[in-house]
Amino acid sequence: MTLLLEQAERALGEKSQDLNPRWYPHYHLAARAGWMNDPNGLVWFDGWYHAFYQHHPYSVQWGPMHWGHARSRDLLHWEHLPVALAPEGPEDKDGCFSGSAVVNGDELALIYTGHKFHGDASSEDNLYQVQCLATSRDGVHFSRQGQVLDTPAGMHHFRDPKVWRQDGAWWMVVGARDGDIGQVRLYRSADLREWQDAGVLAVAGEGQGFMWECPDFFTLNDKQVLMFSPQGMSADGYASRNLYQSGCLVGHWLPGEPFAQQGAFQELDRGHDFYAPQSFLTPDGRRIVIGWLAMWESPMPEQQDGWAGMLSLPRELSLTADNRVQMRPAGEVEAMRQQWQGWGVNTLNNQQQLVMDHCESAEVLLQWDRTASSAEQYGIALGEGMRLYVDAQAQRLVLERHYPQHGLCGQRSVPLGDAGELVLRVFFDRSSVEVFVNDGEACLSSRIYPEQRQLKVFAWSGSATLTDSGSWSLK
Numbered sequence: 001m002t003l004l005l006e007q008a009e010r011a012l013g014e015k016s017q018d019l020n021p022r023w024y025p026h027y028h029l030a031a032r033a034g035w036m037n038d039p040n041g042l043v044w045f046d047g048w049y050h051a052f053y054q055h056h057p058y059s060v061q062w063g064p065m066h067w068g069h070a071r072s073r074d075l076l077h078w079e080h081l082p083v084a085l086a087p088e089g090p091e092d093k094d095g096c097f098s099g100s101a102v103v104n105g106d107e108l109a110l111i112y113t114g115h116k117f118h119g120d121a122s123s124e125d126n127l128y129q130v131q132c133l134a135t136s137r138d139g140v141h142f143s144r145q146g147q148v149l150d151t152p153a154g155m156h157h158f159r160d161p162k163v164w165r166q167d168g169a170w171w172m173v174v175g176a177r178d179g180d181i182g183q184v185r186l187y188r189s190a191d192l193r194e195w196q197d198a199g200v201l202a203v204a205g206e207g208q209g210f211m212w213e214c215p216d217f218f219t220l221n222d223k224q225v226l227m228f229s230p231q232g233m234s235a236d237g238y239a240s241r242n243l244y245q246s247g248c249l250v251g252h253w254l255p256g257e258p259f260a261q262q263g264a265f266q267e268l269d270r271g272h273d274f275y276a277p278q279s280f281l282t283p284d285g286r287r288i289v290i291g292w293l294a295m296w297e298s299p300m301p302e303q304q305d306g307w308a309g310m311l312s313l314p315r316e317l318s319l320t321a322d323n324r325v326q327m328r329p330a331g332e333v334e335a336m337r338q339q340w341q342g343w344g345v346n347t348l349n350n351q352q353q354l355v356m357d358h359c360e361s362a363e364v365l366l367q368w369d370r371t372a373s374s375a376e377q378y379g380i381a382l383g384e385g386m387r388l389y390v391d392a393q394a395q396r397l398v399l400e401r402h403y404p405q406h407g408l409c410g411q412r413s414v415p416l417g418d419a420g421e422l423v424l425r426v427f428f429d430r431s432s433v434e435v436f437v438n439d440g441e442a443c444l445s446s447r448i449y450p451e452q453r454q455l456k457v458f459a460w461s462g463s464a465t466l467t468d469s470g471s472w473s474l475k
Ligand code: FRU
Pocket: 037, 038, 054, 065, 097, 098, 113, 159, 160, 213, 214, 275, 276
């Protein structure tokens, strides 16, 4: 282990002792202490799922990026491993930025961005981002192979390589900024070390962002999906409300051909906190995605507690016949369920009802009969700060948080379709809520900071009918 990695381990060992656990997740991955952002290098290798992540072990703020590391047999129980990468080479001296992992024979290969300034770090003119390689036999200790791809001439922002294998070659997409226009560049290699330019795969249209971060490119249902995280997309009514977005373009692509897009950009998650998602394949061929459950420049109250940032639940992706990308909790998640507690609630009439005394680590199921419901608002409320409800006047499902003490107040929402039934699967952890609407139709994920955890169902100005409701505590 290098000096910097040892130093990081020592700092984490100390800092994790004084962590305040009140908002620390029960079943999501978070750093042992310090700062976490994007998931990196998600991969199945040698019997384990590996998750790396952008990590600053020394403080709860973003800083010179390391790669944190954990592994799991089931995507739920994570074992922390030593920090995998620290910014210690000339090629990554100011940070080991985001990237991906592939299995190459009996080696695990990490391909990541070396972030470095040549000279004064206050000027972006001095910024260079290059792609680097590190390899491992045991999946725990990595040996740095240095830079494998330089910054294209005239560019500064060039990061977040995602690599995959197809038709006997390695392929890589990299996010980039050309002036004020985001783009995704494509490269090809025979050995992960020498990369050939294969052109620009996609470019931002009007209002689609100045920089495209964290691209990922994969096949779903015989179509190709370009998933990425654009910076600088303008808000549009209820859509694209967060500082940065993450979402997908669907189309057709074959090696050597252009990417023929079909349809518009689709936001993947409509909550307050979901960014920089990355996908990987399970051994049985499912495409799973995990995102960062936080948002740049949003208050993070858990910083008071010695940590910051967490990852989302693993979600399985699918594509509908009309090209809609859908997310559902990965099947593994059901293994956490303990005893089912039916709530026995039927019709609520301008009233609220307590259904759980303490909702901290739970999956909640709600099946509303919208046709039979007349209330203007109906849904669930956690403590004083979070509500998830149908707004019948706006015809929307609203996720609202109200934590004025933390500067986190506001709503996100999705339109309700014509269906008379509304089925919600809602996952609560200590400081997060993830809502899956009508089995893939939409998803909303937000960070929450409850002080009090009573869960109530309510219906105001009219009645609302639940055809099924209850919860599993999760372990
Ligand atoms: C996305 C991102 C990436 C970058 C990393 C730095 O959240 O900005 O583009 O590699 O975070 O930590």
